[in-house]
Amino acid sequence: MNIPSATYRIQFTPSTGFSDISGILSYLTDLGITHVYASPVFQAKKASDHGYDVVDPNRLNPEFGTEIDFASLIDTLRLHGMGWIQDIVPNHMAYDQHNTMLMDILEHGSSSQYFKYFDIEWDHHLEGLKGRLLTPFLGSHFGEALESGEISIIYGRDGLEVAYYDLRFPVRPGTYDSLLTYRLESLRNTLGEEHPDFIKLLGILYVIKTLPQVQSEERYHQTTFIKRMLWELYRGNSHIKAFIETNLRIFNGQNDNSDRFGLIESLLSEQFYRLAYWKVATKEINYRRFFNINGLISCCVQDPVVFEDTHAYTMELVNNGIFSGLRIDHVDGLYDPLEYLVRLREKVPDVYIVVEKILHPDEALPNSWPIQGTSGYDFLNIMTQLFCNPDNDATITKIYADFSGIREPLREVVRHTKRVIAEEHMAGDVDNLAQLLKRISGRDRHGSDITLQGLHRAMTEVLIEFPVYRSYVSNSSFSESDRHYISEALGKAMARSPGLKYELEFLKRFLLLEYPDYLSDDERAEWLRFTMKFQQFTGPLMAKGFEDTALYVYNRLLSLNEVGGVPDRCGISTDDFHRFIGRRRESWPYSMNATATHDTKRGEDMRARISVLSEFPDEWETELKKWHGINVDKKRTISGKRVPDKNDEYFLYQTLVGAFPFDDAEIPEFTERVKEYVVKAVREAKVHTEWIRPDTAYEEAYLAFVDDILKPDSDFLESFLPFQRKIGHYGILNSLSQVVLKATAPGVADFYQGSDLWDLNLVDPDNRRPVDYLKRRHMLTELRQKGVQGVRKLTEELIHTKEDGRIKLFCIHKLLAVRRLMPNLFLKGSYLPLKTAGVFGDRIVAFARGYEDRWGITIAPRLLSAVVPADELPLGKKVWQDTTVILPNDLPDEWRDFLTNSEVHAIDGALSVGEALAAFPAILLINEN
Incomplete structure (x- = not known):
């Protein structure tokens, strides 16, 4: 197995394709x-800037270049002796007209060869969704969109289609006759009954009426013939x-009928899909989405046929030696991750295989998974916790509460935000789970009297209380x-909702698979199916409730x-760090060591700055109050409230401390980036505004505030910059x-694109901006040349600039x-925490790696505010005094x-x-022998 030593994440986009990346491989090498x-x-x-909305997993993205461009890139990669780790998306695909598998289903329904490829509930309890896939992409209610002419039937080489602006959906072939038989008598009179073309048209109508209603080659041949x-x-x-055009x-x-839109409405009602206002999906839906994104429909890769078909090209590229590793996106979304x-x-x-898996600090990656580890969260x-001062945890909490007025503990904030998501944004998904359980429970003597409402409420409480992203109960696993x-989620739900005791006890039997003796094998299989479907939903709810909502509400230390x-825990000890790394070295030595990804909320160096606030709580509080006083008159009053509110203001000041550019010439561009960012942040928080119900008045007032305080020579910047530079x-x-x-440290060193220089990016899409590789190449060439002339002189220059x-x-260059040079030392070497002593011993993290005689x-160092003032560097014995690293007896001198x-x-x-850190702030020592 080809284990990477160091990986570099590349974000392909239509503007950064195969040829562009081919040109930077020499730099990366x-x-x-x-x-x-x-x-x-x-x-x-089309035009995706992230690539996770796949429409065809068996074809390269043509917006990135041709197959020849890709082959050239791979040839260049091999020339440099590099490998390729590919991020794949097994959980979902785009709900898009270019998704030919999905469009085939919309055209042929259960007769489609792809009918079982997507996670769709065709036998839905709502009559309007029985046998029809919800298609929630209208910008207004269906009736309004229809009567305004936004929805229409069009015709072209590919047949009849439903058009809504740029969207296209196929018309079911068996319903073509609705349009083709309308006013047919007039065409008969025009052409004559014996006209060859009229006879051909009658033949087409006959084929339409006799189309096979089962999956068959004949149906596809006849559909092709019709078109x-x-x-x-x-x-x-x-x-x-x-x-045809008149019809x-x-x-x-465009007619004089009393019901002008009755004909198109009738035709639409006969399709295998139901066009709907996009907000409908929050309450009624019959397909599983990626999180709550309507445009991403989940796949049934647990079906071996679906797995084979959707992974065919990936397997080909692996077998041809092009992909040497795979990263599995959103593994928690799969029906059975272990089986997959x-x-x-x-x-x-x-x-080499790693998975995107979000772990609670006390949670372990399932050791039964046949992989090398995680992608590094x-x-x-x-790592972030290591650079926060745990001694000031309570003080930081108090400062935040006093300034923002938010005194709820994080667990209550998360409970609230998960409830908002479950009841407002994913209510339809929860309802589908409750309906599934109701159907099963109705055949059980202990569940027959439980109402659907009771099951819905009980399930919601357990989902809200679930402490991790998901469990992994399956037919072959129950850890x-x-x-x-x-049990923890059920216990908390029972404690908070004693009135649901009976419903929760019943739900407990399902989730813990406590089968009654009288259940048949088929009934037990239904119980297990419910539990596994339930597990698929806990992750999206946690992601939307915690990641995408609570993390924009609870702003204590960003x-x-x-x-x-763990936003409510500030800092860890070096012993905590060593225990974590030691466990990781023993269990998952080849996991990625990531400090930034395409999904992180902030760039790695932005986080490193903000963590410093935990070392200056008193000064931070003083500055906050000062800035608030300076800026209070810049706030606008909307509906009797000052904008931004103090929690959003607190968020903004931390953002500015963390992301403010080194070069003042970048401030105008930075201001625009911040403005885009704060709109996204307040919409994600869902307190004053949100994506589905934007409050533009609040947003515009917030943007005006940002503009005002970041104007050149503003009173705020004059006060802000000295503290920010410190x-x-x-x-x-x-x-x-x-x-x-x-x-x-043990693991694969992973670098996100552009983080080879200071990474002060904001959340996506800010972190997917183009990277200036010419600048980096020039810098690296210069560094290598100067290094040959004298590395000590070079490091002195670098420290001063x-x-x-x-x-x-x-x-990065030296360490990689x-x-x-010594791959076994870092990929296979032992991990030995080293004790420290002296006045600043607790400010040093030290460990040894050993392999054979190397x-x-x-x-x-960390938490350096107690070691040196802001205008000095932590170098030399005068700074470190008697601080030492204690070596075991068997290590060399x-x-x-x-x-x-x-x-x-x-x-x-x-x-x-002091001797070790005489010339550089952090070091790697290698034994001379």
């Missing part, structure tokens, strides 16, 4: 990257063309951790507000320590060079710093931190 880690490259919805013959008649006979105008409401991963592993036994969050999390993070200084030091720890980011690039020691090439000597089994 020189940087030390061993594997490109690519966003989805398969055909996605081809009708097109020939349309193109070849002006009378038939005029007949289209009449059906589309086992099947995938059987197909690709020697491929667990590492990211422990103790699964039992623990399910560096902690990350996917899988925080920025320590943020740089945090970032350098973070790079050293990431590159030397640290704001330009070259110091980070240098650090040693990883390539040793490396990492020394990285002679070391060399790989970053600066300085020699460091241990005396009496201890390394002087």
Whole structure:
């Protein structure tokens, strides 16, 4: 198996395609990257800037380039000796007209060869959704859209279609006769009954009426015949063309009938889909979505046929040696993740596989999964906590509460936001689960008297209380951790809703698979199916309720507000860090060490800055009050309330501290980026405005506030910048320590595109902006040249010009060079936490990696505000005084710093931190022998 040493995440977009990436591979190789880690490259919805809305998993995205461009990219990749980790999306596809499998279902219904490919409830309890797939893409209610002429029937080479602006949906072939028989007598009179073209048209109508209603090649052949013959008649006979076009105008409401739109409405009612206002999906829906995104429909990859068909091209590229690794997107959305991963592993036994899995800090990745680990959110969050001061946890909480007025603990905020999502944004999904349970329970003597409303309420309470993203109960697996999390959610739900005791007890039997003896095998299978469907919903609810809502409401310390993070816990000890890394080294040594991804809420160096606020709570509070006083008159009053409110104001100030550019020339562009960001943030919070009900007055007032306070020479900036630059200084030091720890700890060092320089990005799409690789290439070339002339002189220069980011690039380059030089040390080496002593011992993270006779020691400082003032660097014995790193007896005394090439000597089994950190703020020592 080809285990990566260092990966570099590339975000393909229509403006950054195969040829563009081919041109940067030499730079990535020189940087030390061993594997490109690519966003989805398969055909996605047109103009997609992320690629997760795939329409065809068996075709490359033509917007990225041709197959020749891709082949050229792979040839260049191989020339540089690099591998390719591919992000794949098994859970869902785009609900889009270019999704030919889905469009085939909309055209043929149960007769489609793809009928079972998507997670659709065709036998829905609502009459309007029985046998019809909800199509919730209208911008207004159906009746309004129809009568305004926004919905129409059109005709072309591909047959009849329903058009709504740029959207197109196929018309069911068996309903063509509605339009073709309307006024048919007039066409008969015009052409004559014996006219060959009229006879052909009658033949088409006969084929339409006799279409097979089962899946068959014959049905597809006859459908092709209908479309081809009708097109020939349309193109070849002006009378038939005029007949069809006139009927289209009449059906589309251009007539004098009393019910002008009755004909098109009747035709639409006969389709295998139901056009609807997009908001309908929040309450009524019969397909499983990705989270609550209407445009992403989930796949049934648990079906072996669907798995084979949707993974065919991926398997081909793996077997041809093009993909050397896979990253599985949203593994928690799958019906049975273990079964999926086992099947995938059987197909690709020697491929590196990681999954996107969000873990609670106390949660373990299932050890039965045949993979190498996660894509790194667990590492990211422990790293962020390491640079927050736990001593000031309570103080930070009080400052936030006093300023914002929000005193609810995080658990109550999350409970509230999950309820909002469950009851307002995903009510239809919860209702489908309740209906499924009701159908099953109605055949059980203990459930026959339980009402649908009672089941719905009980289920909602358990979903809200679920402590992790999901459990993994299946026919072949039911772990103790699964039992623990399910029982915890049930227990909390019972404590908070004692009136639902009977319903919750009944639900408990299902979720814990406590089958009554009298159940048949088929009935037990139904119980299990409900539990597994239930599990598929806990993750999306957690994601939308916690990640996409609570993390924009609870703004105590924004560096902690990350996917899988613990925002109400500020900081950990070095012992906590070592325990985490030690467990990871033993269980999942090849997991990714990520500090930024395409989904993170903030860039890694933005987080590193904001964490510094935990070291200056009193000064932070003073500055907050001062800025509020300066800016209070810049707020507008909307509906009797000042905008932004103080919680949003608190959010904004942290954002500015974390993301403010080093170069003042960037402030105008930065202001626009912040304005886009705050609109997204307040909509996600769903307090004053939201995506489905935007309050433009609040948003515009907030944007005006941002504009006012960021004007050049504003009173706010004059007050803000000195404090921000102070925080920025320590943020740089945090970032350098973070790079050293990431590159030397057990795991695969992962870098998000552009983070090779300072990463001060905001949430997507801000973090998918184009990256200036020419600038990076030039910087790296210069660094390598200067390094040959004298590395000590170079590091002195970099420290004094640290704001330009070259110091980070240098650090990454040097560390990845040693990883390539000594791969076994970092991929297979042991992990040994090292004790520290002296006045600043608790401000040092140190560990050793060992493999055979080779040793490396990492020394990285943290919480440096107590070590040096803001205008100084943590270098030399004068700063570190008696602080030492204690070495075990079997480690050597002679070391060399790989970053600066300085020699460091241990005396009496201890390394002087002041000697070790004499020239660079964080280091990697390699034993001389």
